[in-house]
Amino acid sequence: MTLIEVIEAMSARLESAGVCFGHGTTNAFDEAAWLVLWQLKLPLDALDEFAERGLSADELRDVEALVEQRIATRRPAAYLTGEAWLHGVPFTVDERVIVPRSLIAEVIVDGTVDAWLSDRTTRVLDLCTGNGSLAVLAAMAWPDVVIDAADLSADALAVARLNVDRHDLAARITLHRGDGLAAVAGRRYDLILCNPPYVNRQSMNDLPAEYRAEPALALDGGDDGMDFIRTLLHDAPAAMTGDDAVLVLEIGHERAHFEHAFPTLAPVWLPTSAGDDQVLLLTRAALATLKTP
Ligand SMILES: C[S@@+](CC[C@H](N)C(=O)[O-])C[C@H]1O[C@@H](n2cnc3c(N)ncnc32)[C@H](O)[C@@H]1O
Numbered sequence: 001m002t003l004i005e006v007i008e009a010m011s012a013r014l015e016s017a018g019v020c021f022g023h024g025t026t027n028a029f030d031e032a033a034w035l036v037l038w039q040l041k042l043p044l045d046a047l048d049e050f051a052e053r054g055l056s057a058d059e060l061r062d063v064e065a066l067v068e069q070r071i072a073t074r075r076p077a078a079y080l081t082g083e084a085w086l087h088g089v090p091f092t093v094d095e096r097v098i099v100p101r102s103l104i105a106e107v108i109v110d111g112t113v114d115a116w117l118s119d120r121t122t123r124v125l126d127l128c129t130g131n132g133s134l135a136v137l138a139a140m141a142w143p144d145v146v147i148d149a150a151d152l153s154a155d156a157l158a159v160a161r162l163n164v165d166r167h168d169l170a171a172r173i174t175l176h177r178g179d180g181l182a183a184v185a186g187r188r189y190d191l192i193l194c195n196p197p198y199v200n201r202q203s204m205n206d207l208p209a210e211y212r213a214e215p216a217l218a219l220d221g222g223d224d225g226m227d228f229i230r231t232l233l234h235d236a237p238a239a240m241t242g243d244d245a246v247l248v249l250e251i252g253h254e255r256a257h258f259e260h261a262f263p264t265l266a267p268v269w270l271p272t273s274a275g276d277d278q279v280l281l282l283t284r285a286a287l288a289t290l291k292t293p
Pocket residue numbers: 097098099100101102127128129130131132133134150151152153156178179180181195196197217218219228
């Protein structure tokens with residue numbers, strides 16, 4: 001069989017097994033292509049080039065075993081390959097962290113956030129850094145900033161360390177461990193990026209197996225998904241340098257819960273490929289309008 005025939009066959013197997021996508025791919029064909037190319041040690045962007053390449057019997061057996069493992073364990077492909085890509089940048093991943101896929105990456109890479117930055121933007125915080133992907137992408141996008149990256153999980157920080165070192169950014173990204181902003185107590189930032197745990201209780205209960213393979217600490221936002229965010233919005237102004245300092249926050253599908261929890265806030269919603277109300281931006285001045293119930 002040729003490479004493209006094998007990918008189509010593996011895609012059909014994934015499809016009929018009902019595996020769930022969303023950890024780097026959105027459909028069975030892309031997921032199959034990723035697994036097959038990775039197993040054959042071919043570049044992941046080289047499908048067209050190698051489409052008609054034949055597979056040996058051994059290669060086919062190894063590919064089938066990998067796809068069967070994906071189906072039987074329901075672990076995201078990135079945990080099987082040990083690597084995920086976000087906007088063309090590779091990251092090392094394993095079960096200690098979620099698979100990088102934050103929409104904040106998009107608004108960094110496409111320049112959306114730049115409108116709120118200035119020459120005075122030098123100190124950036126990636127809060128809830130997990131695998132470290134947002135800190136790395138921020139360092140790449142803004143060469144003049146220094147970044148603190150914080151997380152409660154020592155396990156996650158160990159993976160973030162691998163990614164900071166992998167991209168040779170240790171001189172610009174410092175890792176901190178602690179609960180929320182307490183990890184960087186006393187410091188102030190021009191820009192805070194945060195993809196926190198925000199999944200509400202009902203959604204946590206309904207998560208497909210692929211998402212349950214990820215650390216619950218990374219996803220679970222409490223009853224309404226807002227547990228971490230409530231504390232963050234209360235504490236953030238003290239950690240921001242001035243009225244025009246900004247917080248960029250991902251809330252996924254939790255807009256209704258967000259607006260119910262913070263009715264006085266008027267965030268700027270940043271458009272993303274997944275929708276126009278999943279990532280928001282608040283200046284320190286806007287946060288000052290927050291009324292605590
Ligand atoms: C949704 S993941 C985001 C990971 C990464 N930034 C990304 O976008 O791929 C949330 C992260 O928040 C961390 N976390 C959970 N509770 C925390 C807390 N109270 N303080 C700091 N980090 C926390 C988890 O360990 C996890 O790494």
